[in-house]
Structures are given as structure tokens and as C-alpha cells.
Amino acid sequence: MNINRTYNNLSDKVVEELIKIVGVEQVFSDDEKLEAYGQDETEDFIFKPAVVVRSENAEQVAAIMKLANQHHIPVTPRGAGTGLSGGALPVCGGILLSMEKFKNILQIDTQNLQATVESGVINYIFQEEVKKHGLFYPPDPASWGSCSLGGNVAHSSGGPKAVKYGTTRDYVLNIEMVTPTGEIIWTGANTLKYSTGYNLTQLMVGSEGTLGIITKIVFKLLPLPKHDLLMLVPFSSAEKACEAVGATFRAGITPSAMEFMERDAIDWSMKYAGEVNFTVKPEWQALLLIEVDGNEMDLLYKDCETISAIMAEHGCDEILFADTADQKQSLWKIRRKVGEAVKSNSVYKEEDTVVPRASLPVLLKGVKEIGKRYGFKSVCYGHAGDGNLHVNIIKGDLSDEVWERELPKGITEIFELCKSLGGTISGEHGIGLVQKGYLPIVFPEYQMELMRQIKRVFDPAMILNPGKIVF
Ligand code: 2HG
Numbered sequence: 057m058n059i060n061r062t063y064n065n066l067s068d069k070v071v072e073e074l075i076k077i078v079g080v081e082q083v084f085s086d087d088e089k090l091e092a093y094g095q096d097e098t099e100d101f102i103f104k105p106a107v108v109v110r111s112e113n114a115e116q117v118a119a120i121m122k123l124a125n126q127h128h129i130p131v132t133p134r135g136a137g138t139g140l141s142g143g144a145l146p147v148c149g150g151i152l153l154s155m156e157k158f159k160n161i162l163q164i165d166t167q168n169l170q171a172t173v174e175s176g177v178i179n180y181i182f183q184e185e186v187k188k189h190g191l192f193y194p195p196d197p198a199s200w201g202s203c204s205l206g207g208n209v210a211h212s213s214g215g216p217k218a219v220k221y222g223t224t225r226d227y228v229l230n231i232e233m234v235t236p237t238g239e240i241i242w243t244g245a246n247t248l249k250y251s252t253g254y255n256l257t258q259l260m261v262g263s264e265g266t267l268g269i270i271t272k273i274v275f276k277l278l279p280l281p282k283h284d285l286l287m288l289v290p291f292s293s294a295e296k297a298c299e300a301v302g303a304t305f306r307a308g309i310t311p312s313a314m315e316f317m318e319r320d321a322i323d324w325s326m327k328y329a330g331e332v333n334f335t336v337k338p339e340w341q342a343l344l345l346i347e348v349d350g351n352e353m354d355l356l357y358k359d360c361e362t363i364s365a366i367m368a369e370h371g372c373d374e375i376l377f378a379d380t381a382d383q384k385q386s387l388w389k390i391r392r393k394v395g396e397a398v399k400s401n402s403v404y405k406e407e408d409t410v411v412p413r414a415s416l417p418v419l420l421k422g423v424k425e426i427g428k429r430y431g432f433k434s435v436c437y438g439h440a441g442d443g444n445l446h447v448n449i450i451k452g453d454l455s456d457e458v459w460e461r462e463l464p465k466g467i468t469e470i471f472e473l474c475k476s477l478g479g480t481i482s483g484e485h486g487i488g489l490v491q492k493g494y495l496p497i498v499f500p501e502y503q504m505e506l507m508r509q510i511k512r513v514f515d516p517a518m519i520l521n522p523g524k525i526v527f
């Protein structure tokens with residue numbers, strides 16, 4: 057179906073209208089700003105918008121969407137620009153609508169263990185604020201220091217704690233959003249249970265700014281666990297490390313984090329993060345970072361003993377036990393910086409593969425075999441406990457020709473392998489711009505068309521975040 061994606065250019069009249077809505081100091085068209093807001097953390101893409109607008113309330117966003125519909129101008133919403141699939145890139149130009157001024161934590165409801173925030177609040181700031189009340193918001197993407205909660209909801213972001221506590225999707229109770237046609241609605245209710253018509257809240261989660269613009273979110277919170285322990289488990293076989301993951305859960309233990317890093321990822325990240333507080337032995341090929349948390353320290357030590365025995369059965373080397381805050385922080389810094397470290401080493405393409413946990417060894421083996429056949433190297437790390445492997449394909453000295461022509465075939469094979477293992481093509485980073493072309497690997501045309509119809513119902517003029525997911 058041919059989608060009309062020709063849009064009108066931004067006229068001076070529209071710019072004047074935008075200034076009336078948000079004020080002249082919140083409208084930018086200088087090259088530096090257009091360039092800065094025309095990129096996120098996805099490869100080295102830059103798509104300059106015609107104008108950058110910073111809004112600060114739902115009423116302003118609604119007025120902007122009404123104006124954009126009237127003049128047929130595309131609008132791309134942007135949280136903090138930390139996305140990894142191009143979801144905030146203004147690929148059709150138009151208005152880049154920044155939500156960075158939506159930065160208020162509106163309420164922390166300690167009676168109901170809920171919180172209401174504006175969508176531009178930074179994840180880590182929110183986590184630290186709720187901790188002051190003895191409460192816990194578990195979703196902790198690697199970029200938690202800079203990513204916005206609205207962007208987390210738009211992608212149903214994960215992070216290390218998802219293996220025990222679930223992803224963003226599991227904590228969203230209600231959303232205030234502005235529809236692409238400029239209506240302001242609340243999608244659900246501030247309740248732990250909901251069965252009142254179609255669940256528009258859960259439809260908005262993961263919609264990557266294509267079905268509406270998130271302005272407020274009501275999150276569920278948990279009591280903050282009192283203690284946690286962290287183990288670094290080295291392996292001379294990456295596959296054995298992956299096999300040990302499934303065995304841990306089958307033994308009845310659910311760690312609060314179970315992360316995997318291949319050797320190159322470890323080396324590159326330690327160098328990049330400047331954390332070299334343990335010796336990486338030459339024979340190590342991978343490591344698992346395993347955390348347990350809870351309120352009874354003796355139970356945590358018991359869990360660590362059980363996990364250690366399972367790791368030993370899978371041939372691990374001596375386990376490094378981190379029980380001081382500094383040791384934990386240093387190990388987590390190496391894990392959290394690995395994405396930046398790998399990307400600073402080479403041109404790359406990142407695939408956010410996800411399979412049933414026990415298939416992780418088969419996935420890793422398959423990725424390496426496909427890489428050999430197509431001549432590309434990959435550096436893998438990720439949330440082993442969720443079966444979520446971040447495969448960073450490294451360009452290295454591959455020619456541009458091979459990189460552009462051959463690589464998509466290799467990526468297709470990786471995604472087909474995921475599907476054959478019961479998995480899919482993104483666990484947490486989303487589809488956005490860069491994974492769009494691969495969606496038919498996992499969805500038949502009928503299902504693709506269903507998703508296009510849903511998009512059209514919300515956005516009949518097709519002006520919100522064009523070029524993403526199914527358009
Ligand atoms: C992580 O788990 C992030 O580290 C990926 O989801 C970060 O690859 C990255 O840039």
C-alpha cells in the first residue's frame with residue numbers, strides 16, 4: 057500500500073504559531089540545534105528536523121498536534137535521545153518535539169506504592185527519589201543515567217533487573233497522552249488490575265511515539281529490597297556460560313540480575329570505563345555477572361552457594377565475590393558502559409536478539425557461525441537471564457559494499473534463527489527505523505496490515521513519527 061509521506065514544508069506562519077504556543081525561547085532553527093536533535097544513540101544517523109520545539113505541558117503538545125494536522129507537517133517526539141533503534145530520528149524533517157521540559161515527579165503515593173511523573177523525568181533521578189521513601193522502581197536500562205521515563209515506556213525498556221522484576225511494561229498503570237490529532241486522554245486507571253475495554257495503556261507501551269505522545273505516567277512501585285550480593289563468574293567457554301544460565305533457574309533460583317559479556321566486550325569496556333580492578337586471565341572467554349537481592353542476608357549467601365555450585369558444574373573459573381558497595385559499583389560500571397565501549401571501537405550494527413533462555417547457547421553459536429560465513433565479527437553481551445543477547449556486528453575492515461549488501465543477509469539469518477528458536481527480533485531496543493525491514497521475518501503480511509490499521513486509527517494524517525515500525 058502506498059503511504060502518502062509527502063509533507064508540507066514548515067512556513068513562517070507555522071513557526072509564528074509554534075512561538076505563540078510555547079514561547080520564542082522554546083523554538084529553535086539554528087543548525088547546531090537541528091543537528092543535535094536530529095540524532096539519538098543509533099549508529100551515526102543524523103536527520104535534521106525543520107525546527108526544534110520544547111514543550112512543557114499536555115495542552116501545548118495538543119495545540120502543536122492540531123497545528124501540525126492542519127498544515128500536514130510531521131512531528132517526531134523525543135525524550136532524551138538515548139534510543140538504539142532510531143525511534144526519535146526526524147526522518148521526514150518537520151517538527152522535532154522535545155519532551156525534556158516534562159521533568160517533574162508529580163506525586164509519590166506511599167499509601168498505594170505508586171508514583172505519577174512527567175514523561176521527561178530521567179530514570180535514575182526517579183529511582184533515587186523513590187528510594188528515599190523505601191520504595192523501588194526496578195526497570196534499570198544501561199542508559200538509566202540519561203534516558204527518560206517516557207522513552208522507557210515508549211520502548212518497554214528493560215535492563216539487568218528485568219530478569220527478576222520484569223520490564224517497564226509491568227510497571228505502567230496509567231498514561232496521560234496526547235493523540236496524534238491533539239486530544240488529551242488518560243489511557244487507563246491507577247489500579248493494579250484493569251479489565252475495562254481494550255487496554256490502551258499497554259498498547260501505548262512499546263508504541264515508540266507512533267500512536268501518541270506520552271506526557272504523564274503512573275507507575276507501580278515495590279518495597280526496596282534491603283540487601284544485594286554480586287558475583288563475577290568467569291568462563292573459558294562462552295557457550296558453557298550460557299548453559300549455566302538456564303541451569304540456575306531450573307535449580308529454583310531467580311537472580312535479580314544475570315548478565316553475560318563476551319571476552320572482547322569485557323576488555324573493551326574495562327579499558328573504556330577505566331575500571332581494571334581485577335585480572336582477566338588469558339583463557340577467559342566470557343563472564344556472567346550475577347546478582348541476588350532480598351531482605352534476609354543468610355538466604356542470599358545460601359543462594360550464592362547454590363549458584364556457585366551450578367557455575368562450577370559448568371566449568372567456571374574462580375568466582376569473584378563483590379560485597380562492598382565500591383566493588384559492586386565498579387563491576388556494574390564495566391557492564392553498563394559496554395555498549396558505549398563497543399561502539400567507540402568500530403562502526404557497528406546492533407541486533408537486540410531475544411530467545412527462550414535455554415536456547416541462548418544455540419543462539420550464540422549460530423551468531424558466530426553466521427558471522428564466519430559472511431565474514432563479520434560480532435561482540436555479544438546482554439541480559440542472559442532473559443535470553444536477550446545484544447549482538448554488536450563490527451564493521452572492522454569490511455568494505456562498504458559488503459557492509460551494505462551482504463550484512464542485511466547475515467542479519468536476516470540471525471533473526472530467522474531467533475524465530476526458529478521461538479524468539480523474536482527485539483527484546484528491549486525496539487524496531488524504530490533500523491529494524492523495520494526485518495519485521496516480516498516474524499509477522500505475516502496480515503499481521504503487518506493489522507498494525508498499519510491501528511496506526512491509521514490513531515493517526516489518520518500519518519504525521520506522528522513517520523517512517524517508524526510499520527511505516
Ligand atoms: C545494554 O544492555 C543496553 O547494555 C544496550 O541495552 C546498550 O548496546 C548498547 O548501546
Ligand code: ZN
Pocket residue numbers: 198214215438439446484
Ligand atoms: Zn540491554
